[in-house]
Amino acid sequence: MNKAVQPPKARKIPAELEIHGDIRVDNYYWMNDREDPEVIAYLNAENDYCDKQTEHTKDFQKDLFDEMKGRIKEDDQSVPYRLNHYWYITRFEKGGDYPIFSRKKETLQAPEEVMFDVNLMAEGYDYYRLGGLNVSPDNKMVAFGTDTVSRRKYTIRIKNLETGELYPENIENTTGGSTWANDNKTLYYTKKDDQTLRSFQIYKHILGTNPVEDELVFQEDDETFNTYVYKSKSKKYIVIGSHSTLTTEYRVLEADNPEGNFHVIQPRIRGLEYSISHFEDDFYILTNRDGAYNFKLMKTPVTKTGKENWIDVIVHRPDVLLEDIDIFKDYLVVGERKNGLNEIRIIRWDKSDDYFIPFDNETYTAYTSINPDFDTDVLRYTYNSMTTPTSVVDFNMVTKQKTVLKEQEVLGGHFDKNNYTSERIWATANDGTQVPISLVYKKGIKKDGTNPLLQYAYGSYGSTIDPYFSTVRLSLLDRGFIYAIAHIRGGEYLGRNWYEDGKLFTKLNTFTDFIDVSKHLIAKNYTSEENLFGMGGSAGGLLMGAVVNMAPHLYKGVIAAVPFVDVVTTMLDDSIPLTTGEYDEWGNPNDKDYYEYMLQYSPYDNVIAQDYPNMLVTTGLHDSQVQYWEPAKWVAKLRELKTNDNLLLLRTNMDTGHGGASGRFEALKEVAEEYAFLFDLAGIKE
Template sequence: MSESTIVINPPIAKKIAKSLEKHNDIRIDNYFWMNDREDQNVIDHLNAENTYTKSVLKHTETFQKDLFEEMKGRIKEDDSSVPYKLNGYWYVTKFEKGKDYPIYTRKKETLEAPEEIIFDCNEMAKDHAYFKLGGVSISPDNTMASFALDTVSRRQYTLQIKSLKTGEVFPDKIENTTGSSTWANDNKTLFYTKKDEVTLRSDKIYKHKLYTEASKDILIFNETDDTFNSFVYKTKSKKYIVIGSSSTLTSEYRILKADTPDGEFKVFQERERELEYSIAHYKDSFYIITNKDDATNFKLQKTSEINTAKENWNDVLPHRKEVLLEDIEIFKDYLVVSERENGLNKIRIISWNGEEDYHLAFDNETYTAGLGNNPDFNSNELRYGYNSLTTPSSVIDYNFKTKAKTVKKEQEVLGGEFNKNNYESKRIWATARDGVKVPMSIVYKKGIELNGKNPVLQYSYGSYGSTIDPYFSTIRLSLLDRGFIYVISHIRGGEYLGREWYENGKLLTKMNTFTDFIDCSNFLIEENYTSPQHLYAMGGSAGGLLMGTIINLNPELYNGVIAAVPFVDVVTTMLDDTIPLTTGEYDEWGNPNDKKYYDYMKSYSPYDNVTPKNYPNILVTTGLHDSQVQYFEPAKWVAKLRELKTDTNKLLFYVDMEAGHGGASGRFESLKEVALEYAFLLDLEGINC
């Protein structure tokens, strides 16, 4: 028998019953033992899963390599970012051919000046299986850079400082930080955030003085409420250091003049349950985006630097029921507002002198537009980004004075075969079971006949108010060119149609997220876009929870499902406050220590609702070092599915033994996992080239 025909049996996990009791309800978890990453039996089981996955997909290995090269071949290897100017220097991040990691550079005053390399991540990453540089922050006098490294992929960064004069990296290492830091205006004081060692919650703000030992750093703020996370930054005006503290529903900020880093921080507005706000500084005032006074879609208010409590806030842009206020960008002469109306991004420009107030025009039916990198307070130009499902992303500079738009860069699609006119995108609306209209953004190659036989990949997320906008992807072309239709379902739980869209897809209305996706699937079938034999679903993290729930509810609708780093053991995880992120999630999912939330979570938790039935073909992926969704959630879920499912469909589990929640760190390494996923889908369709 040749090696290619050797069949490896799927790994069957041993069962060790563990009784979990809450509210007089007992759940038996036979795979709880997988929680111990130090147990060699766990590692052996994960390796066995990888071996099995590789054996089942062995016949696609050449195809996977071809897909990888095809996707890589569309990406410009020797690429660079659009330069931006900050404090007298032009900054550019570039990639060189044959190298996986970025190189951070700058030039003084003009783009013709000699290039100075700040960080070459290719050199820094040489001895690491995983490498991520984060939080580069340049001192006000341009002589130093703070930076942070993660070489494990648990998002626990080690903070260091580099002299940009000598190239020396100072010996002090500050462990277990979020990666971000900000300089005071004295060029010697650095503020940063540390994480709890166990839960990884960002809870402490420290002050570090240059040339002093990190062990002598001063604790400035300690967030004791375990449902909150803290962070620190400097306002764009450079006048204030700001400490923020936030939970899902509540915000609080503290401010200190950046010229006096040893002073005392002042509370901007004390936290109040369900009062959300964020602040930006301009001249002698603060501008506040807030939901105060039942402003569900948020409004913009203003207050003086002196009297910052909420009773002093006055409307600049009142609340509008149909328009979600997402963000603002402040310039010397203009206020720029990022809005969303009927699901579509809008950019509004308002002059401070009151003479101008208008929106930039976008002419696509479904698109993504957003504010870009605009660090220069005095600039006369707004940088923003634009793309759609058929249009590569562009970086555009808009001149406030002349109204001229200059495309600084349009994403190149290499390979010579891409023509955006060969593809069609549109927005369609399904009717949910409660009568609500749910939008979908859809793209496919022109000429497709709607005969119910087209393969469709339906993607969604649907949590935390996070919106998956219709974006361009060179990688996705490998599916479109092989006849796939790609659909993004803008289901409740996201914020595509405003804040209420989110509110109606969390806590005790979370089931809307799952049924919206299913109702979108039914619509695609009813309208002959596809059929259950050709419909595929995909989601990651909380979108992986979505995948787990829909296949428990309606497995017959899908031929295949990909669940990436899936959050599937909802009840157990939310009852364990030592797991990273858990306590901060109570406002999203509910606190299961309260029986009503426990019962509701248990009603949809994928792991708790696996039953003997036929399931679709399933591919599950995770990373051993994932700090957001621990590897053992999908590992236990796969084991339980394998035990109980009554079909002969594929159930494959791929574990990246080096990576975490974001996958592989190299620029192109992540494409290998995409190639695996696409090969899984295309193989189910009988497409192998």
């Protein structure tokens, strides 16, 4: 650390924020204006300070970048999948930062048709993302979305795949996704609210007309809901979904009849969640109806869709979370989770067979992949573990034979999966709950408390961080780090109740679980306070913020990426993207009880005069998920109050948003900076 370099000092302008008779003083509220030159100057000053404090690691960062890039096959391509007479392929060329999307007609020996070379399209942009590719039923056109700012506001264009020409229409401020009706000229898409970025309108566009004249077919007026549109796998229905944290609703229209009216499957009832899949004369419904908190599978005739007509197909089981289904002509494939582990179950419709694909350890991830074809006996799934690179597997559901189509190549000549070991252990939380931890490390490590260990978690929205393989992570493991994923409450690793026990009025469990996992890892001599590091991003950044307030002494260093740290103020501002849709996750602080509970953990509100660990905080100026001013204000307040001289760095990417850099390898530069921060603190110089 260069003590001669002084950190920026943000100006304090007290703003009084009053609600429920309580006044909070926010000295850095003024940073909530990305057009203010003083805000930009402050962010640039922090970047300059970060540069100077990490200057001595710049060569190491470059070495790490080259090392991580060197493990990745540059001229790589996806396993082709077949859809409507074409094989679709995504590939990368050496030196290219972006994908090339192509297809081949009928056979893989046919000439390649390049649909998009994103390397050419991205020229001249600091950020570029192409998504939502959607080919028309006659295979002649493709709709696609582009975002050049990283605010997740996409412009939809349409390309003629026969002539290569772009149609003149630009459909702006969308999610980027769209779906064609079966007439090859009607396109449905989702518009966003310009300010809050909430997906709230479904429009119908007719090819060749002015988008200004597009017909609004559905508007979601409840501000806690988002809406979206897609086509059923059967290709028979256009489906509009409305979704909030606790409630869903679907409406459908036959894709052959775009002039018709949408029909609601089951009107929304607060707390009723369901999703639909179409097969023959029925809709199959994954739902939590009747207290099925881990979900069950029901079905109903397409002519009578209200919940009074639903009947059980797979009943609710308290020890098995039903996550998803995939329907084939002869088989129903069910994705389940039991005791934290993924399971893929195969059921013949005629009931003559019902079995699980066998997997063999406790730190793996397996899930069904792209399966657009109804009429096949082959299921495609993806498998990896913390020590095993990702494989794409075709599994014959009749013969039960599996064919590995591709295993991720790890280049560089040094990787051997037998050099690493993984395990799952359990920590006891402060309330007696057993919290699982997935670990990976190089074989031969002694558990003597001297190992540097990076503990990662997320813990919100029921989003599960499964144990997965990472080529990038090898740079940690090969230098003696242990890597731990803490499967804390707030995710769904151990079922829906695991999520319910880490949200709203039980949110504190998320933070105390992480701390108790840290204590367990120290007690079992995997690491020590001098060697333990924490990391989380977005809602996981909130986790980091809460943890460093509650137990700062446990960690040598912490990385908080795009952290959601100003919880109360953000959740009181319904003009900010995502706020209204998240009341069921965090609570609505306009309610005094939620306000008081959230104030107990909101990181920004709980910064106090105490020692804090070394910290690297990252954000993006155009972030639409967590606004840049949350981490900026947090760092300013930490600078003001912390009582030690540990490193505190803020890195703002002035060109991007929540997901960071858009290029395939540009993102590795951000990881290299994070890893160099950890290595520097751990005394690892190369």
